[in-house]
Amino acid sequence: MSFGALHVARTGLDAQGFRMQVIANNLANVNTTGFKRDRANFETLSYQMMTAPGAPATAENRYATGLNLGTGVSLAGTSRIDTQGSFATTGNALDMAIDGAGFFQVEMPDGRIGYTRAGNFNRAADGTIVTSDGKPLQPAIQVPEDATAISIGADGTVSASIPGQEGVTELGRIEIARFANPSGLQAIGDNMLVETQASGAPQVGGAGEEGRGTLRAGMLEGSNVNVVEELVDMIETQRAYEVNSKMIQATDEMMKNATQTL
Template sequence: MNNVFYIGATGLNAQQSAVDITANNIANMNTPAFKRGVVSFSELLTSAAAPLNRATASGVVNSPAGVAADSSLHVFTAGELRTTGNPLDLAIHGDGFIELASDSGQTTLWRGGVLHVGADGYLAAPNGAPLKAMISVPHDAAGITISPTGQVQATIPNQAEPLNIGELELVMPADTRALQSAGDGVYKIQDESLVVSRAKPGEDNAGTLAQGFSEASNVSLSDELISLMLYQRAYASNARLVQVGDELMALANGLKR
C-alpha cells in the first residue's frame, strides 16, 4: 500500500519540476539568447527476489516504483537574430559558443549578448567574466569592430588604420546535454572528458559572429502553454493516485476494527 503513496509522490515531484521549467521558459521568452529548458522523465524501478513462479536468469524481478525528472537539460536550437544597432551587442549565427575565462578551471561558454569593457580593460560578458581570448581594449579607443570571422579591431583617434587587438574563436561541444546553466546565458561543462572542438568563425561549421545583433530566445509560447496543460493534468492524475491510496488505506484500517 505504501508503494502507491511513494509512486504518487515521485510523480507529483516530477510534474512540479516540469511545470517550474515551463513557467521559467515562458518568463524568459523575451530574454536575448535564452535557451528553453526541457525535462527528461525516467522510470524508477525496485528490485526484489523473484518468486518461484516467476524465476528469472538473474534471480530478481524489477517492479515500477515511480518516476524521476531531470530538469537540467536545454534545447540549443538557434534563435532569430535581430538587429539592435548597438556595436557592443554580439550574436552568433550558428551553433557555436564563445568561451569565457574561468577561475575554477571549468570550461565556461557564452552564447552571446552585450559586451562591455571591464575595469581591467578586457572585453567581458555581462556577468563580468572576460572573454577567454583576453582582448584588451585601449583606453582611448573610440569604437570596436568585430568581423563575422572573429577579428577584433579598435578605432584609435588620430590613427588612420584601425588597430588589431585580438581574435575570437568559437567552441562547439560534442554533446550539448552536458552543458549546465550557470545563469546570465552562461553554461559550464561539468564533464571535462567531453570532446570540445574549437574553430575560427566561418570554418568547420562553427558559425559566424554578428556585431550589432541580438539573438532572440528559442521559446515558442504556444508550445510551452500546451506543455503546461499536459503537465498540470499529469500532476492532477498523480494527486488522484495519492488520494485513492489514502481511501484504500482507510478501508483497510476499517476492516481491522
C-alpha cells in the same frame, strides 16, 4: 497493495513538481539573451518481479507474460535544447550573436573559462571587451580609448579606426568554442556554462571554421523559449499532478473502506 499505490502516486507528484519547476525557469528566462530552454526527462523506477515471464505455472505450462509491478517514476535529468534563438538588431557595435554552433569564451573570477551564448559585451575602463558584469572576453581584446568605427567581421575579426593611423586597425580576433556534446555543459548561472567530462574538451577556433557558427555584429540572440509551447506543457503538467493527487485520495478511501469492512 494500497501502500504500493500510494508510493507510486507520490513519485508521480514529485516528478510533475520537478517538471513544473523546469517550465517555470524557461518562462522566467523568456527574455534572457542567449538562453536555451530545458526539458525534463523521466525514467521508470525499479519493477517488482512477482512472477517472471516463462516461469512454470503448472507441471506442463509456463506463464506467457508474468507479473511485473512498477514502483513509480523519477526525474532522470534535464536536457538543454540548443536550437537557434531569434536575432534582434541593437545597433551596438559590441553586441554579437553566434549564428550556428559555438560559445563565446569568458574568463571567470576563479580563473576558469566560462562559455556563453549571450553576446551583450561592453568596454571596460581600460578598453577591454567584457560582459555586462565585467568578465573579460577570451582571448582578450583591448579597444584603444580614441578608437572609432569599431566593427566585427563574420569571422570574428575586430577592427577600428584610430586617429593618426591610415585605414582600419585590426585589434584582435574573437574565437569560438564548440563541444562534441554541448548538452553536457553545466549551467552555473549568470548566462555561464562550464566544461564537464560529459561535454568533452572545447574545440576552439575561428568563427565559421570546422562547424563553428559565424558572428553577427550589432545583433543579439534571443531566448529560444516558445511561450505557447511552455504554457501547453504547464497545463499538461498541472493535469498530471491533479490525476496523481486523485490517485492518492482514491487509494486512501480504499484503505479506509477496507479497514471499516474488516
